[in-house]
Amino acid sequence: MSTQEKREVAPVPGPVPTPAAAGRAAHRRRTALIWVGRIVLAVIIVGGWQLCTNVKPDGKHPLVDPFFFGMPTQIWDSLVTLFTNTEDASFGSIWENIWVTGQEAIFGFLLGTLVGIVLGLLLGSNRYLSAVVGPYIRIVNSIPRIILGSIFIVAFGLGTFPKVLLAAVLVFFVVFFNAFQGVREVDQNLVANVRVLGASPLQVAIHVTIPSAMTWIIASLHTAFGFAIIGALVAEVLGAQQGLGLIISQAQGRFDPDTVFACMIIIAVFTLLAEFLIGLLERTLLKWRPPNKSEAQAI
Numbered sequence: 355m356s357t358q359e360k361r362e363v364a365p366v367p368g369p370v371p372t373p374a375a376a377g378r379a380a381h382r383r384r385t386a387l388i389w390v391g392r393i394v395l396a397v398i399i400v401g402g403w404q405l406c407t408n409v410k411p412d413g414k415h416p417l418v419d420p421f422f423f424g425m426p427t428q429i430w431d432s433l434v435t436l437f438t439n440t441e442d443a444s445f446g447s448i449w450e451n452i453w454v455t456g457q458e459a460i461f462g463f464l465l466g467t468l469v470g471i472v473l474g475l476l477l478g479s480n481r482y483l484s485a486v487v488g489p490y491i492r493i494v495n496s497i498p499r500i501i502l503g504s505i506f507i508v509a510f511g512l513g514t515f516p517k518v519l520l521a522a523v524l525v526f527f528v529v530f531f532n533a534f535q536g537v538r539e540v541d542q543n544l545v546a547n548v549r550v551l552g553a554s555p556l557q558v559a560i561h562v563t564i565p566s567a568m569t570w571i572i573a574s575l576h577t578a579f580g581f582a583i584i585g586a587l588v589a590e591v592l593g594a595q596q597g598l599g600l601i602i603s604q605a606q607g608r609f610d611p612d613t614v615f616a617c618m619i620i621i622a623v624f625t626l627l628a629e630f631l632i633g634l635l636e637r638t639l640l641k642w643r644p645p646n647k648s649e650a651q652a653i
Contacts, residue, residue: 424611433616458586462521474533521585532574536567
């Protein structure tokens with residue numbers, strides 16, 4: 355056998371993972387760890403809550419009184435009852451009440467977002483209008499929302515419109531101030547260069563001002579939808595014929611914290627679904643934007 359035949363053959367190296375593949379694998383591991391942490395935290399909170407309502411150091415009184423704070427097992431029973439027991443429902447099925455509150459929140463969110471974006475862009479790009487209208491916006495913003503809700507219900511009755519209006523007011527200020535600040539943060543050198551190239555004011559707004567402010571506007575939507583839910587619920591508590599706010603108000607009158615927490619769970623699920631859809635909208639509208647530092651680390 356020749357020397358070359360006796361020579362050991364070097365092992366063939368396997369495929370080297372590309373940086374993109376390694377980044378995706380790291381992102382999957384990080385996502386899995388995040389979900390594990392979320393589940394563990396939920397188990398600790400719910401389990402600790404249940405434990406504190408059962409443990410009685412003196413043999414009589416629990417650490418946490420379920421009469422005032424409820425207990426997870428009873429909250430689950432109330433949640434099941436809301437979805438299964440429709441015969442005793444005084445205000446319709448739970449699905450009807452979810453639909454009523456959802457409509458009020460969604461329409462209020464859309465109305466407040468539209469008006470907030472339009473006025474924010476308009477006042478942010480026109481300093482004269484901003485100086486004229488600004489004090490009035492600050493005055494309205496200083497009025498407690500519960501007073502506005504009472505005014506709307508007295509003026510427009512117990513129907514859907516006053517709930518939509520109150521939700522829209524809460525959403526408006528969140529979106530307006532972000533849109534206003536987003537316009538003020540636009541690079542004026544970029545605007546000047548575009549104007550030098552012959553762009554009209556409308557073209558400047560479409561191609562420079564609005565895209566630059568869009569990051570601020572989209573960021574405000576994540577908070578704004580929560581305010582839309584709050585506005586609808588507050589208006590329903592003040593006066594309504596249907597809705598989750600009415601169920602919460604009635605449960606409060608019966609000293610039934612379990613039903614109150616059950617309704618809070620329903621609201622949380624609805625809000626998380628809306629947050630997911632807003633996230634999809636954000637990724638669609640802001641594809642042009644380079645990822646920031648936190649986003650780049652997750653790629």
